[in-house]
Each structure stands twice: as C-alpha cells, then as structure tokens.
Amino acid sequence: MNSLLGAGVIFLSGLLLARAFRWFKIPSITAYLILGIILGPVFLNVIPGKIISISGLISNFVLGIVAFSIGRTFHRENFRLFGRQVLWISILEAIGAWFMVTVILLIVFKSIAVAIVFGAIASATAPAATIMVIREYKARGPVTNTLLGVVAIDDAWCLIIFAISLAVSKAILFHQPGTQLMLINVFTKSIIEIIGAFFLGAILGLMLDFVGKILRTPEEVLTVSIGFIFVAAGISMHFNLSVLLTCMVLGLALTNIRNANEQFFESLQKVDTTLFLFFFVLAGANLEINQLENLSVMGVFYLIFRIIGKVGGAYIGGKISNASSQIQKYLGWGLVPQAGVALGCALVVKSELPEIGGLIFSTIVATTVIYEIFGPLCTKYALIKTGEIEEKA
Amino acid sequence: MLIKDIMLKNVLSVERSTTLSRLLKSYEKFHGLPLVPVVDENKHLVGQVSIQDILSVFTPHGRDLQRILDSLPFVEREKEDIFSSDIPSEMGFLIVVDDFMDRKVISLSEDLPIEEAYQTFGKYSVDEALVVNKENQLVGIIGKFDIILAVFRQKGII
Numbered sequence: 410m411n412s413l414l415g416a417g418v419i420f421l422s423g424l425l426l427a428r429a430f431r432w433f434k435i436p437s438i439t440a441y442l443i444l445g446i447i448l449g450p451v452f453l454n455v456i457p458g459k460i461i462s463i464s465g466l467i468s469n470f471v472l473g474i475v476a477f478s479i480g481r482t483f484h485r486e487n488f489r490l491f492g493r494q495v496l497w498i499s500i501l502e503a504i505g506a507w508f509m510v511t512v513i514l515l516i517v518f519k520s521i522a523v524a525i526v527f528g529a530i531a532s533a534t535a536p537a538a539t540i541m542v543i544r545e546y547k548a549r550g551p552v553t554n555t556l557l558g559v560v561a562i563d564d565a566w567c568l569i570i571f572a573i574s575l576a577v578s579k580a581i582l583f584h585q586p587g588t589q590l591m592l593i594n595v596f597t598k599s600i601i602e603i604i605g606a607f608f609l610g611a612i613l614g615l616m617l618d619f620v621g622k623i624l625r626t627p628e629e630v631l632t633v634s635i636g637f638i639f640v641a642a643g644i645s646m647h648f649n650l651s652v653l654l655t656c657m658v659l660g661l662a663l664t665n666i667r668n669a670n671e672q673f674f675e676s677l678q679k680v681d682t683t684l685f686l687f688f689f690v691l692a693g694a695n696l697e698i699n700q701l702e703n704l705s706v707m708g709v710f711y712l713i714f715r716i717i718g719k720v721g722g723a724y725i726g727g728k729i730s731n732a733s734s735q736i737q738k739y740l741g742w743g744l745v746p747q748a749g750v751a752l753g754c755a756l757v758v759k760s761e762l763p764e765i766g767g768l769i770f771s772t773i774v775a776t777t778v779i780y781e782i783f784g785p786l787c788t789k790y791a792l793i794k795t796g797e798i799e800e801k802a
Numbered sequence: 803m804l805i806k807d808i809m810l811k812n813v814l815s816v817e818r819s820t821t822l823s824r825l826l827k828s829y830e831k832f833h834g835l836p837l838v839p840v841v842d843e844n845k846h847l848v849g850q851v852s853i854q855d856i857l858s859v860f861t862p863h864g865r866d867l868q869r870i871l872d873s874l875p876f877v878e879r880e881k882e883d884i885f886s887s888d889i890p891s892e893m894g895f896l897i898v899v900d901d902f903m904d905r906k907v908i909s910l911s912e913d914l915p916i917e918e919a920y921q922t923f924g925k926y927s928v929d930e931a932l933v934v935n936k937e938n939q940l941v942g943i944i945g946k947f948d949i950i951l952a953v954f955r956q957k958g959i960i
Contacts, residue, residue: 668906
C-alpha cells in the first residue's frame with residue numbers, strides 16, 4: 410500500500426471505528442488507538458513504513474497544538490472562576506499521582522530517570538472521558554462542578570510537571586552518576602531547559618500577537634498559527650528546550666495579551682480533530698509488541714499507584730481547601746481516565762530518550778486502553794456515591 | 803469614510819444585573835437577536851450577548867466553565883438541547899446577564915475607516931460589532947450590511 414492510500418485508510422477507518430465505539434460508550438481515542446494497533450506492524454501491518462517513519466514529526470506538531478491549546482486554560486479570568494478549591498485539588502492530585510508512581514517504580518526498578526518520567530505522565534487525566542460520563546448521566550451538583558474544574562486545568566499542571574521531570578531525567582541519563590558535579594550539572598541543565606522554554610514561549614507570544622494585527626482572513630490566521638507552532642517546536646528542539654512548555658507558554662501569553670488573540674485558538678479547532686485522529690492511530694501503530702512482556706509488572710504498579718495518588722491527592726487538596734467530605738472522598742475517582750496528554754508525553758519520551766522510551770511508551774499505550782475502558786466506570790462510581798447521578802443509571 | 807459616519811448610534815444596551823427574563827422581553831418584538839451590548843454605570847463596554855450566549859443558558863454547568871471545557875484538546879463540543887432542558891421558570895429572574903455574557907469582546911473604534919472594519923468582520927467571521935470611543939464607552943453598533951449600504955449609496959444605487 411502506498412502512503413497516500415495508507416493515509417486514506419487511516420482517516421476513513423478511524424472515523425468508522427470511532428462511530429462504532431460510540432455505540433458502546435467508549436471514547437473515540439480508544440477506537441483510534443486500537444485501530445492503530447490492528448493496522449500497525451503488530452497485526453495487519455498495512456500502515457506504510459513511510460507514514461510510521463514520520464510519526465515523530467506528526468507527534469511533535471500535534472503535541473505542540475495540544476500544549477498551545479492547554480496554555481489557553483491559564484487565562485487570568487479562569488483562575489477567578491476555578492477558585493481555591495479547584496486549584497488546590499488539581500495541583501495536589503497531579504502531584505499525588507506523580508509522587509506515588511515515582512516512589513513505587515523507584516523502589517521496584519531502582520532507576521530514578523525512569524521512575525520520575527513515569528510519575529509525571531501519571532499526573533495527566535482525560536477530560537474527554539470524564540466529561541462524557543457527566544454528560545451521559547446528566548450529573549449535576551457540587552462534586553460534578555468541582556470535578557469539571559479540576560479536569561479542565563490538571564493537564565496544564567501535568568505539562569509543567571512533565572517538562573521538569575523530563576529535563577531532570579535527561580540530565581541524569583546524560584551524566585555520570587554518583588558525583589557532586591553530576592548533581593550540579595543536572596540542576597543547571599534542567600533549569601536552563603525550563604526557563605529557556607518560558608522565555609521562548611513568551612517572546613513568540615508577543616511576536617504572534619503583533620503579527621495577528623496585520624492578518625486579514627481566517628485562512629491567514631490558521632496558516633500563521635500553524636507556522637508559529639512549528640517555529641516554537643523547531644527552535645525548542647534546536648536549543649534542547651522543552652517543546653511542550655514552549656508551546657504552552659506561547660498559548661498562555663497570547664490568551665492574556667488581547668481578547669482578539671482567541672482567533673488563533675479558534676482557527677486551530679477547525680483542524681485539530683482530524684489531526685488527533687491521525688496522531689492516535691500512529692500512536693497505536695508504534696506499540697512495540699516485544700515490550701508487552703516486560704510491562705506486566707510495571708503496568709500493574711502504574712495502574713494501581715496512579716489511582717492511589719489521584720484519590721489521595723484529591724483528598725488532601727479537598728481537606729486543605731475545606732471542601733465537603735463528599736468531594737474529599739470521591740472526587741479523585743473521577744480522575745482515573747487517562748488518554749491524549751499521557752500518550753503525547755510518552756511519545757516525547759520515546760523520541761527524546763530512546764533507551765527507556767520504548768518501555769514507557771508501550772506501558773502507557775496498554776494502560777491507556779485499560780484506563781479508557783475502566784476509568785469512566787470509576788467516574789460513574791464517584792458520581793453515584795455522591796448522589797449526583799441515580800444509582801440505576 | 804469612518805465607522806462613526808454610518809454606525810447606528812441609538813443602541814439598546816443592558817447591564818450585568820439585567821435578568822434573563824427582562825433581556826428576552828426587551829427583544830421579543832425584534833425580528834432576531836442583535837448583538838446586545840453590556841455596559842456599566844458609566845457606559846463602559848464590559849461585555850456582549852449574542853444568540854450563542856443565550857443558548858449557553860441551556861448548558862448545565864455554566865457558560866464560563868463550558869467554554870473552557872469546549873476549548874480543551876480531545877473534548878467534543880456539547881450541543882445545547884433546548885427542547886428537553888428542564889429549566890424552571892424562576893430561573894428567568896435568577897439568571898442575570900453577568901452569568902452568560904461574553905467578556906472577551908472584540909469592539910471597533912469609532913474612528914476606524916469602514917474598509918478596515920469590513921476586513922475585521924471577515925477576519926473574525928462576524929457580521930456585526932460594537933463601537934466604542936477612546937474611553938471604551940459604547941457609542942454605537944455597526945454591521946456588515948451598514949457598510950454594504952454605504953457603498954451602494956456612494957455608487958448612487960440607492
């Protein structure tokens with residue numbers, strides 16, 4: 410099959426399978442992933458090698474768009490809307506999952522570089538799956554509202570935690586362990602990667618705001634948006650800065666400079682669904698079957714301790730912010746689903762740290778499929794327990 | 803020609819505290835809902851209400867949160883179900899404009915040439931915009947049709 414035909418098959422069968430999965434109340438992302446696994450080298454092997462070989466490029470670009478869109482969440486007015494409770498809970502459930510997964514994998518596998526990155530990916534959630542459950546059962550009430558606020562912002566915390574963790578992990582892997590010099594090097598390199606990304610994102614944001622004033626048509630706005638995301642990702646890669654953080658800060662800067670800059674985000678929303686389909690199918694196709702035998706123990710630890718971290722972190726966040734006991738006890742269960750951002754982060758690890766990335770990526774693909782099927786059930790459980798949906802639902 | 807030469811100056815506006823019920827009654831005799839400006843006590847423009855904002859009343863979790871959720875990657879936009887929605891009648895008095903107005907307003911300066919205003923409509927894919935003076939006070943409203951009429955008038959067609 411040639412590349413063009415392969416791309417056509419991916420788009421059309423992706424849409425069909427997503428429609429079919431919707432009948433069974435399974436999120437579209439799971440359909441795309443499973444399609445990628447079936448069409449990829451593991452089973453049918455019909456996705457042309459040329460398409461698989463550009464996965465890295467497509468992933469970086471799509472993740473740039475994802476991070477850019479997530480940056481929009483940091484609009485100053487949103488913080489007023491979210492309030493203290495959502496901020497405390499979202500920060501602590503993200504850190505809780507990062508901490509629990511990092512600690513358990515460090516104890517079991519003795520590698521801080523692997524454990525810290527796994528932990529960071531664990532902090533991500535899947536707003537789409539949680540929102541799907543809330544819409545389907547028409548959930549209403551204080552727990553539902555807090556849960557929606559938390560899922561709206563927690564992937565933004567995840568990107569920050571991930572960028573810092575990846576920088577530390579890279580610095581550890583690239584330096585000889587056990588020396589004092591190594592600690593200084595790790596610290597300096599990580600700080601440069603993070604601060605550099607912040608500066609680059611902010612400068613590009615100012616530039617894009619300026620360029621936006623001279624654009625004439627929606628088509629020009631879309632073209633320039635795509636161009637700037639490529640530029641942000643490209644410069645970041647060239648200077649070894651965090652691509653995700655640069656793009657997120659670009660979005661953050663733009664949304665806070667002028668209301669009119671919403672045009673950039675809205676233009677990308679016209680094309681992002683199609684790009685996400687391609688991205689997830691390729692993510693599924695990149696699954697390495699030989700890694701599956703190694704991931705059983707790691708996958709089980711990851712699945713269990715991520716949930717403990719989310720539920721525990723949400724409990725502590727709820728306690729600190731004086732949330733109701735129902736929010737403290739059950740909100741964390743609504744955060745179990747995991748999908749797009751976690752997969753994206755895993756793809757970044759795969760391309761930036763190939764020596765450990767294969768195992769991490771395969772674990773995240775496998776656990777995403779499990780979380781996307783059982784995660785919505787956990788969300789439903791939380792909402793039934795709090796009385797915000799009826800038990801018979 | 804500038805916007806202030808052709809804009810509609812006598813614009814009906816509402817305040818943040820205007821109830822949903824009062825807003826709807828004010829416009830029920832109109833053919834459709836125009837862009838409704840929201841102003842403070844000093845006539846400063848603080849927001850606007852469009853038909854889309856009115857529809858957001860039917861979304862269960864509030865307009866602002868819904869807007870954030872709709873903007874997240876991988877999340878499908880929710881369609882409002884206006885027919886099977888269970889909004890009680892007292893909500894007409896409990897919901898106020900501040901609950902659903904759009905705060906991110908793209909307004910035009912009254913001194914902007916109409917050619918630039920027309921380009922702006924195309925760029926943001928809108929058909930009308932609120933007009934403000936240098937102090938950001940509401941002074942009028944202008945639509946694509948006002949500009950088209952002005953051009954026809956210049957050419958002697960009307």
